[in-house]
Amino acid sequence: VDHFGFNTDKTFKQRYLIADKHWKKDGGSILFYTGNEGDITWFCNNTGFMWDMAEELKAMLVFAEHRYYGESLPFGANSFKDSTHLNFLTSEQALADFAKLIKHLKRTVPGAKNQPVIALGGSYGGMLAAWFRMKYPHMVVGALASSAPIWQFEDLVPCGVFMEIVTADFRKSGPNCSESIRRSWDAIRRLTSTGPGLHWLSEALRLCSPLTNSQDVEHLKDWITETWVNLAMVDYPYESNFLQPLPAWPIKVVCQYLKNPNVSDPQLLENIFQALNVYYNYSGQVKCLNMSETATRSLGSLGWSYQACTEMVMPFCTNGIDDMFEPHSWNLKEFSDDCFKQWGVRPRPSWITTMYGGKNISSHTNIIFSNGDLDPWSGGGVTENVTDTLVAITIPEGAHHLDLRANNAFDPTSVLLARSLEVRYMKQWIKNFYASLRKKH
């Protein structure tokens, strides 16, 4: 449970998945998914790229679950009980788990010992893959960090960039689409200023729990905002089911309903409902919209909320001009107080850059940072080469770690190119590993 202290010798069971169908003991490799904030089976099922290249790289696939997510709970049902039990939920502990797991596999799986390991991950898992290569370069020959916003900390990038990208996605996906959304906030404010308005809006949006006060209205706006953000993340070119079941290019579908911003408030909100319905009810089976859920339950939102309140302090802001949202500045004090209220801990906003180097990472090697231009997280990502071996790959038509997904007939050429380049780098790392192994003997 605690790699960094010796007062407790408590252990826990970490879940990991292995596929060795295409693995070759002779000249093979190990692709190691550095699990992030969710159930590992879900990541496993949404990382088809690893499965697609397994044969070519003669690779064993390993998917390691991140502690405090899925079934890898250090204190079972008590894991989220209080800050004492949560104390071991950090990226450093997770990286150490990965290191020990790789050591364990190399020791126990015959033939794995002298094979190169490559770390792969998407989103927070991509940050972990990159950081793992940075901190444990003796464990992995390289890392593919897909959609990894390692610079979404402190003032490394402007706090507004994330929401600007979300806005751009909607702007590009249909005429007046982002403008309709921009106007919706005032419409909501005006409509909900009266009791009957609250009631009407609750009905119009088919909310499972009706709005009763101004706090509910704030919650509503946050929920709608998060919906647009999530759509930007999963704006994939084909029908998919990552955060929710969705049609191909879902923002385009959403924007079909948001063509006209110059309508009455009620009409605008009816349109917003249609748009939300694309995200929450693509199946057509949903009876009402539930504001307490915005994405798959496979994500561990509780654990992530704690991590965001401790290490993963990502400043976000909006100004309503460069983005389609209500203006919100980044308020660390308020954020910290909220964290203290919810978890009894306070964030340390500069810790991640102290630990992982911020923008000063050029002494590391063999990391691919891939980003999709549609993905709001690309704003905090590495989108230009840092050195010859810290390379950036951008996918103009890509949303959140599209490159990690399975090959699809509707994939744009840019992601096919990205994947093939990624495979080429990985093959080079593997080749170099075996070359230096031969030199030693």
Place this chain on the structure above:
Amino acid sequence: VDHFGFNTDKTFKQRYLIADKHWKKDGGSILFYTGNEGDITWFCNNTGFMWDMAEELKAMLVFAEHRYYGESLPFGANSFKDSTHLNFLTSEQALADFAKLIKHLKRTVPGAKNQPVIALGGSYGGMLAAWFRMKYPHMVVGALASSAPIWQFEDLVPCGVFMEIVTADFRKSGPNCSESIRRSWDAIRRLTSTGPGLHWLSEALRLCSPLTNSQDVEHLKDWITETWVNLAMVDYPYESNFLQPLPAWPIKVVCQYLKNPNVSDPQLLENIFQALNVYYNYSGQVKCLNMSETATRSLGSLGWSYQACTEMVMPFCTNGIDDMFEPHSWNLKEFSDDCFKQWGVRPRPSWITTMYGGKNISSHTNIIFSNGDLDPWSGGGVTENVTDTLVAITIPEGAHHLDLRANNAFDPTSVLLARSLEVRYMKQWIKNFYASLRKKH
């Protein structure tokens, strides 16, 4: 206090020393001593090399005290109370302290912000310097790791190599010297098999507390063993006072008394006394020899004992053939049980190699590993170049981190060469830093 957990926000005062007499804001540098297991003023006073090169490198000198040593006690007088209070005494916490201190200095000392920092340290401090460069390469452009036994873990080197080097030092320092010591153990055993023998030996060795039982005899042998080990570490070419006040080449002086192994047991032990007296009573002021102290009190032996029982698990062994000691195999189980008895913790012998890479460190850059051939710790050190930028410097006539000591008229040429090579590397790192800084602007 805890960089790796958020359950406590407790802080403590870390002591550090700064000298800026020769520091230049324009083109200067920062030499950062990564403090080890002792009072930082003592290390500061025994690291003359930094003072000697300050002017040439236009350097600010910083000496950072390691937590749990000197005055940097996280829980004041309670710091060593139990395993709960000791829980934050690890190398990882210490490295994080250094990282935060450097950040603090760069933020608060005008002119320091855009200057290259170089980590330096000796012994455990040398390991920390190397590890700091490995784990925080964004913080330091390079590291001088002097007499740093980073491979004295697990089975990276044979467990007997340390004592073999101690033995070789005595063998080389006078005829029959190591042989006399080898025979002394049996002589002690024979002499102490009777009550009068115990009494006689206590008198002969001028022990402050007389030997009363076989446990005392074991303690005596351990104490004598440690004395020979310490002499090997500080076998400097000139009069010095590191672990104890000593003459130049102290082992040669010791060996003057150990020329003849073919004498009676009492005579041999009288000779051993004379030899010990060189180490414990060079001043001539000591009335009796105290078995409870073997070295300066500036070293934090309590803290180190805990560290050795947790992370710093160094296997040592002797066989009595390749070395001059009684045979002792390395027994992890016994060691672990002793640790549990003393501290309530158990060692994790493979953790350090998991964390810091063991012999697989070639992806790092800009570390100088210097070792003296007389130094028993060189057995666990890096004594051959790993790559072009992970370089080894050996000093044939050097004991424990002789290169870090101040220039001295009696310095052998080999250490002068080592120091000048070290300075050359450091200047190159500084030059490269400023070159890449200019490229950015």
